[in-house]
Each structure stands twice: as structure tokens, then as C-alpha cells.
Amino acid sequence: MTNLTNLGFLKGAIMETIVSTYNANEQPNAAPMGIKTEDMKHIVIQPYTSSMTYANLQSKRCAVINVTSNPELYYRTAFKEANPGGRTPLEWFEKVETVDAPGLRMADAFVEVSVLDIKSLGAERAEVSCDVQLIKTSSFLPKVYCRATFATIESIIHATRVKLFLAGDRQKQEQARRLIELIEHYNAIVNRIAPNSRYSAIMADLTQRINSWKDES
Ligand SMILES: Cc1cc2nc3c(=O)[nH]c(=O)nc-3n(C[C@H](O)[C@H](O)[C@H](O)COP(=O)(O)O)c2cc1C
Secondary structure, three states: OOOOOOOOOOOOOOEEEEEEEEOOOOOEEEEEEEEEOOOOOEEEEOOEOOOHHHHHHHHHOEEEEEEOOOHHHHHHHHOHHHOHHHOOOHHHEEEOOOOOOEEEOOOOEEEEEEEEEEEEEOOOEEEEEEEEEEEEEOOOOOOOOOHHHHHHHHHHHHHHHHHHHHOOOHHHHHHHHHHHHHHHHHHHHHHHHOOOOHHHHHHHHHHHHHHHHHHHO
């Protein structure tokens, strides 16, 4: 079995991944989550307690941590409403070997984990400590670096917070405004680096979504 070091994990650093789980009714769910390891054997996830991922980690006590830098996967798992029918396509998921959680077929690697402990981090967040059961890599080719890939993923991360902050108090709304400025900056980069691409389409879609949240707030 390969290890977290070979996948590029760094001790104590937040790494962005997509965590997939089964709901109580056995429907697969996936959401981007930042995760951390301190010893390359255990992984800590800090989900918002309002997320479906948190509820599933509590009930199923396991997950698959999908390693990917594909913006499409981040976008359509962060914003389920960006999918036809409002849910991540079922055919994106497959069964994995050691835990009762689905993996994302298009991921570069699966890290299958079982939950050891769940601690509260105040009203909004929890800390879920996990034990690595199995790591499986796909036979993927190395990927060339493109600024648009990362600018798109950064924008998706900011946008998940914009939605939350726009619904908050004045201070939160100010934070939302700053994040929107950053997304506008990334939008300009994506449109210069990769015009007429899937990335520019995601950025256009995000911009439209942000405008509709602004109208609602
Ligand atoms: C790259 C990235 C990292 C994220 N990290 C976290 C995280 O660590 N914890 C969290 O609760 N939400 C995080 N989010 C936001 C969730 O993915 C988002 O709220 C999602 O809709 C939750 O889906 P769920 O309700 O199906 O779990 C992140 C989003 C992105 C794009």
C-alpha cells in the first residue's frame, strides 16, 4: 500500500480533498473538506455540524477521502444544485474495499478511513479523528500545472463561505464582500488563462450564483 507522504500530504498542513459518505438512507454524498494529518496514519476532518457529511460521519463512522485537483469534482460536490436534478450523479460513485462509504470514480486516490473519535469545536464545527484503513491510487498520469485549475478551486472554496456570510451579520457581510473581490480577481485570471473552457464556465456559473445570493440577502 502506498502512503500519505507519497500522495503529497504534509504533516500539520491543511490539504483539500473531497469526503464521501453514505447517508442514513444509503444514498452516496460527497463534499469538499480540508483535512489534516499529524502523523501520516491518522486524519482529522473539521466539518460544520450543519453539513450532511457531519451527520453521515456520526452515523456511519467511516468515509472515503478522495484525492483530486479536478475543479469539476469540487464544484459539483460543494454545490449540489449545480448538478442536473440537484444532486451529485450516482454514477460518479463506486463501492470501496474496507469501509461502508462510496469513493468518487474520478479521484486520483481513495483514502478509506474509519472514525475513531468525534469532538465538538463549539456550536458550528466538530473535529472528527480517523484511522487510515487503506489507500488506493488510480493509474493516473501526471497532470500539468494550470493556474486556471487552482484559481477555480480557490473561488469554489471562497464561494461556499460567501453563501454563509451573506446570510450573517454586518461583519460577516463585510467578509463576504472581500471574498467576492477575490473571486472577481480569480475570474479575470481564469478568463485570461483558459477562455472558453470548462473552468471559465464554472466561474461564470459561480458569479451568477453569487449575484442571486446577493439579491436574496
Ligand atoms: C476546497 C473546499 C474545502 C472545504 N472545507 C470544508 C471543511 O473543512 N469543513 C466544512 O464543513 N466545509 C468545508 N467546505 C464547504 C463544504 O464542502 C460545503 O459546505 C458543502 O456543501 C457541504 O456539503 P454536505 O452538506 O453534503 O456535507 C469546503 C469547500 C471547499 C470547496
